[in-house]
Amino acid sequence: xxxxxxxxxxxxxxxxxxxxxxxxxxxxxxxxxxxxxxxxxxxxxxxxxxxxxxxxxxxxxxxxxxxxxxxxxxxxxxxxxxxxxxxxxxxxxxxxxxxxxxxxxxxxxxxxxxxxxxxxxxxxxxxxxxxxxxxxxxxxxxxxxxxxxxxxxxxxxxxxxxxxxxxxxxxxxxxxxxxxxxxxxxxxxxxxxxxxxxxxxxxxxxxxxxxxxxxxxxxxxxxxxxxxxxxxxxxxxxxxxxxxxxxxxxxxxxxxxxxxxxxxxxxxxxxxxxxxxxxxxxxxxxxxxxxxxxxxxxxxxxxxxxxxxxxxxxxxxxxxxxxxxxxxxxxxxxxxxxxxxxxxxxxxxxxxxxxxxxxxxxxxxx
Amino acid sequence: xxxxxxxxxxxxxxxxxxxxxxxxxxxxxxxxxxxxxxxxxxxxxxxxxxxxxxxxxxxxxxxxxxxxxxxxxxxxxxxxxxxxxxxxxxxxxxxxxxxxxxxxxxxxxxxxxxxxxxxxxxxxxxxxxxxxxxxxxxxxxxxxxxxxxxxxxxxxxxxxxxxxxxxxxxxxxxxxxxxxxxxxxxxxxxxxxxxxxxxxxxxxxxxxxxxxxxxxxxxxxxxxxxxxxxxxxxxxxxxxxxxxxxxxxxxxxxxxxxxxxxxxxxxxxxxxxxxxxxxxxxxxxxxxxxxxxxxxxxxxxxxxxxxxxxxxxxxxxxxxxxxxxxxxxxxxxxxxxxxxxxxxxxxxxxxxxxxxxxxxxxxxxxxxxxxxxxxxxxxxxxxxxxxxxxxxxxxxxxxxxxxxxxxxxxxxxxxxxxxxxxxxxxxxxxxxxxxxxxxxxxxxxxxxxxxxxxxxxxxxxxxxxxxxxxxxxxxxxxxxxxxxxxxxxxxxxxxxxxxxxxxxxxxxxxxxxxxxxxxxxxxxxxxxxxxxxxxxxxxxxxxxxxxxxxxxxxxxxxxxxxxxxx
Numbered sequence: 001x002x003x004x005x006x007x008x009x010x011x012x013x014x015x016x017x018x019x020x021x022x023x024x025x026x027x028x029x030x031x032x033x034x035x036x037x038x039x040x041x042x043x044x045x046x047x048x049x050x051x052x053x054x055x056x057x058x059x060x061x062x063x064x065x066x067x068x069x070x071x072x073x074x075x076x077x078x079x080x081x082x083x084x085x086x087x088x089x090x091x092x093x094x095x096x097x098x099x100x101x102x103x104x105x106x107x108x109x110x111x112x113x114x115x116x117x118x119x120x121x122x123x124x125x126x127x128x129x130x131x132x133x134x135x136x137x138x139x140x141x142x143x144x145x146x147x148x149x150x151x152x153x154x155x156x157x158x159x160x161x162x163x164x165x166x167x168x169x170x171x172x173x174x175x176x177x178x179x180x181x182x183x184x185x186x187x188x189x190x191x192x193x194x195x196x197x198x199x200x201x202x203x204x205x206x207x208x209x210x211x212x213x214x215x216x217x218x219x220x221x222x223x224x225x226x227x228x229x230x231x232x233x234x235x236x237x238x239x240x241x242x243x244x245x246x247x248x249x250x251x252x253x254x255x256x257x258x259x260x261x262x263x264x265x266x267x268x269x270x271x272x273x274x275x276x277x278x279x280x281x282x283x284x285x286x287x288x289x290x291x292x293x294x295x296x297x298x299x300x301x302x303x304x305x306x307x308x309x310x311x312x313x314x315x316x317x318x319x320x321x322x323x324x325x326x327x328x329x330x331x332x333x334x335x336x337x338x339x340x341x342x343x344x345x346x347x348x349x350x351x352x353x354x355x356x357x358x359x360x361x362x363x364x365x366x
Numbered sequence: 367x368x369x370x371x372x373x374x375x376x377x378x379x380x381x382x383x384x385x386x387x388x389x390x391x392x393x394x395x396x397x398x399x400x401x402x403x404x405x406x407x408x409x410x411x412x413x414x415x416x417x418x419x420x421x422x423x424x425x426x427x428x429x430x431x432x433x434x435x436x437x438x439x440x441x442x443x444x445x446x447x448x449x450x451x452x453x454x455x456x457x458x459x460x461x462x463x464x465x466x467x468x469x470x471x472x473x474x475x476x477x478x479x480x481x482x483x484x485x486x487x488x489x490x491x492x493x494x495x496x497x498x499x500x501x502x503x504x505x506x507x508x509x510x511x512x513x514x515x516x517x518x519x520x521x522x523x524x525x526x527x528x529x530x531x532x533x534x535x536x537x538x539x540x541x542x543x544x545x546x547x548x549x550x551x552x553x554x555x556x557x558x559x560x561x562x563x564x565x566x567x568x569x570x571x572x573x574x575x576x577x578x579x580x581x582x583x584x585x586x587x588x589x590x591x592x593x594x595x596x597x598x599x600x601x602x603x604x605x606x607x608x609x610x611x612x613x614x615x616x617x618x619x620x621x622x623x624x625x626x627x628x629x630x631x632x633x634x635x636x637x638x639x640x641x642x643x644x645x646x647x648x649x650x651x652x653x654x655x656x657x658x659x660x661x662x663x664x665x666x667x668x669x670x671x672x673x674x675x676x677x678x679x680x681x682x683x684x685x686x687x688x689x690x691x692x693x694x695x696x697x698x699x700x701x702x703x704x705x706x707x708x709x710x711x712x713x714x715x716x717x718x719x720x721x722x723x724x725x726x727x728x729x730x731x732x733x734x735x736x737x738x739x740x741x742x743x744x745x746x747x748x749x750x751x752x753x754x755x756x757x758x759x760x761x762x763x764x765x766x767x768x769x770x771x772x773x774x775x776x777x778x779x780x781x782x783x784x785x786x787x788x789x790x791x792x793x794x795x796x797x798x799x800x801x802x803x804x805x806x807x808x809x810x811x812x813x814x815x816x817x818x819x820x821x822x823x824x825x826x827x828x829x830x831x832x833x834x835x836x837x838x839x840x841x842x843x844x845x846x847x848x849x850x851x852x853x854x855x856x857x858x859x860x861x862x863x864x865x866x867x868x869x870x871x872x873x874x875x876x877x878x879x880x881x882x883x884x885x886x887x888x889x890x891x892x893x894x895x896x897x898x899x900x901x902x903x904x905x906x907x908x909x910x911x912x913x914x915x916x917x918x919x920x921x922x923x924x925x926x927x928x929x930x931x932x
Contacts, residue, residue, distance in 0.1 A: 067895070069891055092891060093875070126619075245601065
């Protein structure tokens with residue numbers, strides 16, 4: 001890290017950002033403004049609200065995340081490369097267990113976490129209700145639409161998007177039997193050969209919710225007749241699909257597909273015309289963080305072009321960037337090239353979570 | 367005698383030491399259990415700590431998981447029977463017969479335990495999955511249809527669990543058999559009984575405490591077994607209690623109360639097992655080590671020794687050689703297939719594994735914890751075994767029930783109790799290796815106790831009484847009489863505790879902090895989030911590190927013994 005430059009946010013810039021936010025979403029009152037936070041600092045090629053000198057003095061950032069060890073390793077190594085004076089450490093668990101751990105720690109008065117990243121919006125909102133996030137409106141959040149931030153802004157940000165279509169093993173399914181639409185996953189010829197994720201997955205909740213809205217409440221009950229097999233992570237799904245243990249995966253994340261297709265797996269990705277269910281990961285600074293400035297610096301970096309390049313270009317992560325100025329993914333495609341299905345009513349989405357868990361557990365035989 | 371002289375000559379008596387150690391251990395076990403029971407009775411917000419309201423709803427609602435309890439008992443029961451039979455037969459062959467290469471085979475027989483159920487399950491998934499299993503691919507390649515074997519069934523899971531827990535049963539039962547006076551078997555044969563009749567009528571009844579201890583331990587271990595059921599059960603929608611609990615606590619919101627109620631329900635099963643065990647051993651005498659000197663001798667089984675050797679080698683092939691070869695093969699592949707191809711070969715999995723912090727620092731932490739847990743554990747559990755079976759102190763029997771608690775509940779759930787308990791503990795050990803050490807010492811109490819107590823029951827009390835009559839204090843007796851006689855059991859316990867600690871998964875997942883990572887959770891996590899090829903590379907690195915650590919420790923110990931002898 002070589003360059004620190006303080007940049008005062010101008011009145012004109014403030015007004016311009018406000019006008020842009022008003023034009024893009026009815027969230028004006030909650031829109032993020034770096035200006036509202038006073039000074040921001042330019043460091044490397046991004047803006048941060050953190051005091052960089054203090055962050056380096058703190059010398060450490062503790063990260064709790066849901067991605068795999070390899071993915072987290074890549075992310076933290078990239079941050080360390082940019083800020084070699086700040087050590088990184090992490091805990092990795094699935095979102096449910098991770099959230100349980102952090103809430104148990106906090107209820108016992110232990111505050112050891114700086115940055116939290118979750119793969120499901122329900123715990124992110126719950127954490128906000130509990131006052132768990134430190135309100136930090138990142139200067140980099142001006143590059144994001146208001147709807148891609150917490151309400152009000154500053155609690156957490158949408159750090160990247162993952163989305164899923166259908167994938168099938170070309171050796172196991174003939175071209176004429178290949179699925180083309182979501183309704184094709186109900187075809188009885190695929191019975192006992194279909195896989196999806198378990199109810200632990202935020203992505204699975206997003207798919208259940210959005211396709212239920214499209215095709216009605218009975219859609220997943222019909223799907224249950226296929227006796228699908230459930231797994232925790234996309235790597236397991238594609239591992240099995242590539243080896244021919246399953247014929248078709250109905251929650252085929254694009255990130256998983258590209259990773260295994262590159263290895264030479266005989267698999268195909270299908271993007272049904274009705275759209276691809278999508279979900280984000282949610283990242284923010286934790287309240288009472290032991291290293292608050294380092295935490296802010298990390299979140300600002302993660303939301304910046306530099307951080308987003310890591311999330312988007314590293315194939316082990318491959319989260320599409322929601323920055324309005326984001327470049328294409330390594331596959332050459334941009335998020336805009338896909339028809340993504342996000343829930344439109346977040347309150348309804350969060351409220352549906354217990355219904356999803358109950359129904360999905362039953363579908364998966366638990 | 368002046369008060370100063372009295373103070374100088376004061377030594378802590380057995381009652382005081384027992385009270386301190388027994389009481390301390392009770393706290394170690396009951397403290398997290400109290401939190402677990404509290405959680406199982408929570409009927410308000412499942413995340414609220416402490417609970418908002420109490421009731422029995424979590425227990426009354428368990429009937430919807432009856433099929434999962436049934437699955438668990440089926441798999442645990444079948445796997446225990448197979449493991450104990452394997453352990454007993456291998457123990458008998460290698461300690462009581464003149465089978466060729468006994469010494470080497472005995473060392474090799476502990477290998478499945480090093481290999482770990484996780485690695486075994488991954489390997490057997492590659493070997494025997496209905497679709498892509500190597501055996502089935504070859505079967506179809508030679509004209510067969512469908513599949514020849516399917517490892518993703520209840521029987522497949524039980525098979526894998528038994529293969530890898532069979533060696534625990536062997537170590538436990540073998541330690542007891544080694545300490546047996548052969549004159550009893552010789553007397554049987556002199557009176558005309560055949561070899562098999564002698565084994566069933568003399569050997570088996572005499573080693574019954576060891577066999578039952580191993581059966582109780584292995585059954586409990588099977589109830590709490592996670593890795594094999596996770597790797598092999600999910601593909602066939604087959605859940606056991608541990609995998610169901612894992613799903614319940616990993617979902618949002620985590621359903622701790624239901625998971626805790628499931629765990630607490632297993633206490634009943636475990637206590638029934640301990641009660642039966644105590645009833646059986648209290649109804650007879652199993653003493654084989656008396657004041658009369660004996661030299662361990664083995665039976666000449668004649669031509670039978672070659673088939674017996676074949677049996678040992680067959681076990682080693684299916685439990686060690688085959689899984690390790692498959693894992694080595696998979697670790698060098700991009701995408702594992704039954705037919706090797708040059709284009710598919712890669713070193714990328716090792717490059718990635720070695721670059722991960724989880725492998726570099728976590729492996730080192732695991733080895734440190736393994737040595738610390740085994741060394742402290744042998745002292746603590748050896749003393750507790752003596753306390754329970756030798757001290758005649760009031761309440762000593764109750765301690766055995768107490769110490770079986772951690773075995774009765776799957777470690778994943780026990781870890782939640784520990785997390786809640788140690789989070790509020792005023793000394794800040796949460797998130798450090800110290801907490802993992804305490805956790806390991808707690809959850810492995812039953813393992814150490816069962817291994818050592820099987821041997822302690824064989825030692826005639828008269829040996830200690832004789833030393834007492836000669837004026838030896840209880841501490842001196844313990845050090846110079848009991849401990850040396852317990853040596854086989856203590857060595858077996860050290861080995862088991864070391865390996866068990868390095869491969870521990872359930873408790874570690876939740877209790878690891880950002881700076882206290884251990885290796886096995888990282889391997890499982892890799893299976894979730896990367897690929898079976900990278901997971902194979904990591905599992906192999908773990909196994910090699912454990913083998914190297916053990917080799918160094920044995921070499922150092924041998925040198926120390928030789929130096930002492932000179």
